[in-house]
Amino acid sequence: MIENTVDVIIIGGGVLGCAIARSLAAQRRNVMLLEKEPDVGLHASGRNSGIVHSGFHQKPGSLAARLCVEGSHAIRKYAESRRIPYEQVGTYVVASDKSHVAMLEDLKGRGDRNGVQDLQIIPVSRAKANEPSLHGHAVLYSPTGAIIDSRALTKALANDALRSGAHIRYWQEVVNIDERPDAVYVSTRDARYRAEIVVNCAGVHADRLAHGMGVGEDYVLVPLRGIYFTVTRSGPPLIQSIVYPFQDCASPFFGVHVAPTVNGAVLVGPGAVPVFDREAYHSISHHFTVMAQLASQRAVWKAVFQNRELLRLGWKSDTHSVTKQYFWKEACRVVEGLEFEDLSLGSRVGIYPQLIQTDGQFIDDLVIESTERSIHVLNMIAPGMTCALSFAKWLTDRMQGAGQGVKFKTPSLASVS
Numbered sequence: 307m308i309e310n311t312v313d314v315i316i317i318g319g320g321v322l323g324c325a326i327a328r329s330l331a332a333q334r335r336n337v338m339l340l341e342k343e344p345d346v347g348l349h350a351s352g353r354n355s356g357i358v359h360s361g362f363h364q365k366p367g368s369l370a371a372r373l374c375v376e377g378s379h380a381i382r383k384y385a386e387s388r389r390i391p392y393e394q395v396g397t398y399v400v401a402s403d404k405s406h407v408a409m410l411e412d413l414k415g416r417g418d419r420n421g422v423q424d425l426q427i428i429p430v431s432r433a434k435a436n437e438p439s440l441h442g443h444a445v446l447y448s449p450t451g452a453i454i455d456s457r458a459l460t461k462a463l464a465n466d467a468l469r470s471g472a473h474i475r476y477w478q479e480v481v482n483i484d485e486r487p488d489a490v491y492v493s494t495r496d497a498r499y500r501a502e503i504v505v506n507c508a509g510v511h512a513d514r515l516a517h518g519m520g521v522g523e524d525y526v527l528v529p530l531r532g533i534y535f536t537v538t539r540s541g542p543p544l545i546q547s548i549v550y551p552f553q554d555c556a557s558p559f560f561g562v563h564v565a566p567t568v569n570g571a572v573l574v575g576p577g578a579v580p581v582f583d584r585e586a587y588h589s590i591s592h593h594f595t596v597m598a599q600l601a602s603q604r605a606v607w608k609a610v611f612q613n614r615e616l617l618r619l620g621w622k623s624d625t626h627s628v629t630k631q632y633f634w635k636e637a638c639r640v641v642e643g644l645e646f647e648d649l650s651l652g653s654r655v656g657i658y659p660q661l662i663q664t665d666g667q668f669i670d671d672l673v674i675e676s677t678e679r680s681i682h683v684l685n686m687i688a689p690g691m692t693c694a695l696s697f698a699k700w701l702t703d704r705m706q707g708a709g710q711g712v713k714f715k716t717p718s719l720a721s722v723s
């Protein structure tokens with residue numbers, strides 16, 4: 307039974323799906339967002355660090371770099387207009403090792419090329435005037451770094467979309483997409499929808515829906531689980547800005563950071579450990595799930611074993627990363643005065659949908675693949691929340707007249723202006 311016919315179906319009520327629904331609805335497109343949960347923002351979009359990135363980590367020329375810089379400005383304006391908890395607290399990247407000091411220049415160079423404003427490299431002794439707990443030799447300081455309530459952002463976008471006439475259906479898990487010349491048919495467990503075009507923003511499940519249509523088969527998705535510890539000591543907060551360790555630019559990870567939240571907590575995390583259960587939020591039960599799923603995950607294992615970075619992370623999952631000791635040591639590389647007893651395991655856990663090419667290479671840019679009537683957002687890793695508004699604009703600008711076919715093939719998208 308075909309329940310509904312609309313212009314565009316969006317799968318997934320994370321920050322991206324909601325931002326895209328809002329943009330399309332504002333263009334008077336008839337939009338239906340299908341979400342498998344009872345609310346929006348219950349997965350990565352409500353479980354992240356809430357950091358609005360400035361855009362100096364991203365590779366110059368990449369789509370991620372451009373969208374991150376544009377997105378951080380857009381998010382600030384949006385948060386102000388919707389009164390979403392947001393604070394521009396600034397970001398420090400700390401060279402805790404002397405050999406990293408010169409490399410901060412490379413990071414600053416990246417940021418300058420990406421158009422990030424007002425980056426400075428300063429000795430830690432000077433930076434301590436603003437952030438007394440910093441520990442290391444020198445820092446890259448970015449005044450535009452900010453924090454936001456990511457779940458509130460997602461809900462505000464969804465509400466905007468609804469106000470502009472979009473429909474949101476909860477408890478609608480999409481199980482099949484059938485593309486035909488005249489339309490695309492999207493089936494959930496209890497309904498069938500017809501649309502001109504479908505946009506797959508299903509986060510950590512997006513690859514499965516894409517693969518079901520023969521799209522994105524050059525990639526395997528490795529879910530990476532990130533846990534957080536919270537600083538629970540009493541007294542003044544340990545830090546008031548976002549503090550990252552310096553990481554080699556070649557690494558796709560930002561490292562364990564120490565960052566405030568808009569609710570006044572200070573987080574240490576998130577780490578990134580490969581898991582095979584895409585929603586393994588609770589404890590380490592994923593190890594048992596791994597055993598059950600191994601047979602069907604051969605391609606993932608191939609990528610894991612070809613990729614030394616993942617192997618290193620996998621090793622850490624069983625040795626250090628799930629322990630408090632590891633997070634405490636990582637935090638002590640960049641801040642001082644944090645006692646081991648000051649850390650408690652937090653309830654926040656997020657899972658990154660990290661894409662890896664079948665030859666084992668990490669993908670560090672957005673990946674968007676398409677067919678005539680479907681668009682699949684496949685690698686929306688951090689800082690995907692920061693990019694949400696700029697990405698929605700970028701995508702919907704290109705969807706004008708969609709239904710005639712939007713051809714995206716990435717990572718070559720970087721050249722699309």
Ligand SMILES: Cc1cc2nc3c(=O)[nH]c(=O)nc-3n(C[C@H](O)[C@H](O)[C@H](O)COP(=O)(O)OP(=O)(O)OC[C@H]3O[C@@H](n4cnc5c(N)ncnc54)[C@H](O)[C@@H]3O)c2cc1C
Nearest residue numbers: 318320321322342351354355357480509656689690691692
């Ligand atoms: C630990 C962690 C920390 C992060 N920190 C930051 C940060 O500080 N700053 C930043 O900018 N970014 C950060 N990110 C990245 C950011 O959170 C994500 O890029 C962003 O939330 C992705 O949004 P999304 O809408 O694509 O995915 P999601 O939020 O995962 O939403 C996908 C939605 O699709 C739904 N869905 C899935 N399958 C189906 C289906 N078959 N049918 C219907 N619905 C379906 C899900 O229920 C979910 O609601 C972090 C990510 C993680 C994991």
